[in-house]
Amino acid sequence: MTALLDGIYDGEMTVGELLGHGNFGIGTFDALDREMIVLDGVCYQVRGDGSAQRATLDQRSPFTVMTNFVPHITGTPPPGLRRTELASFIDELQPSENYMYAVRITGTFSEVTVRTVTKQSRPYRPMVEATGDDTELRFRDVTGVIGGFRTPVYEKGIGVPGCHVHFLDSRRETGGHVLDFTLASGVVELCPGTDLSLGLPLTTDFSRAMLAPEDLDHQIHTTEIKQ
Numbered sequence: 001m002t003a004l005l006d007g008i009y010d011g012e013m014t015v016g017e018l019l020g021h022g023n024f025g026i027g028t029f030d031a032l033d034r035e036m037i038v039l040d041g042v043c044y045q046v047r048g049d050g051s052a053q054r055a056t057l058d059q060r061s062p063f064t065v066m067t068n069f070v071p072h073i074t075g076t077p078p079p080g081l082r083r084t085e086l087a088s089f090i091d092e093l094q095p096s097e098n099y100m101y102a103v104r105i106t107g108t109f110s111e112v113t114v115r116t117v118t119k120q121s122r123p124y125r126p127m128v129e130a131t132g133d134d135t136e137l138r139f140r141d142v143t144g145v146i147g148g149f150r151t152p153v154y155e156k157g158i159g160v161p162g163c164h165v166h167f168l169d170s171r172r173e174t175g176g177h178v179l180d181f182t183l184a185s186g187v188v189e190l191c192p193g194t195d196l197s198l199g200l201p202l203t204t205d206f207s208r209a210m211l212a213p214e215d216l217d218h219q220i221h222t223t224e225i226k227q
């Protein structure tokens with residue numbers, strides 16, 4: 001994640017390789033070319049206009065988090081659950097912040113606000129600048145899936161601490177990186193994780209990147225949360 005913040009937008013791992021690590025995940029593509037969401041073993045690429053298409057196996061990613069999703073814990077939140085309340089709802093379901101959780105919310109959303117990063121060209125700008133021209137879209141009264149991860153604070157820099165989730169509608173046609181949502185009705189499923197395997201690219205860009213910036217919290221908040 002810190003490499004992405006530093007403008008390292010090209011990775012080495014292909015979608016085909018990533019799918020070998022799990023059937024569920026979120027991330028982005030090389031050159032920050034749109035948002036990724038993997039559901040049921042299918043990798044989707046979400047465009048700036050919010051439309052989704054299947055990614056091809058040879059596309060590459062600079063940042064993706066993957067797991068095999070097994071819904072060990074299930075809960076039905078009260079109607080009107082917002083993005084800001086998701087972490088505390090997860091705490092009610094599983095009161096330990098010390099594990100990684102894959103999160104899947106399936107249901108009807110009265111509102112989902114997403115953004116989609118735009119494809120960058122070299123020389124790459126840092127992500128705080130690159131995400132300045134994101135497109136924001138709002139979907140209303142949609143059914144679909146919000147999928148992603150709740151990452152412990154101690155894993156900051158490897159992932160996005162807190163909840164990082166992407167959306168895909170039930171027809172698999174629209175989605176994006178979720179900035180906010182209101183769940184009208186649905187179910188929240190959690191898959192706890194106790195193993196973390198980290199694959200780093202053997203590239204010159206990565207080897208020269210600044211991976212421990214002093215304002216890491218600010219950069220993550222500006223690029224991923226925005227509110």
Ligand SMILES: [Zn+2]
Pocket residue numbers: 026027035164165166177178
């Ligand atoms: Zn995202």
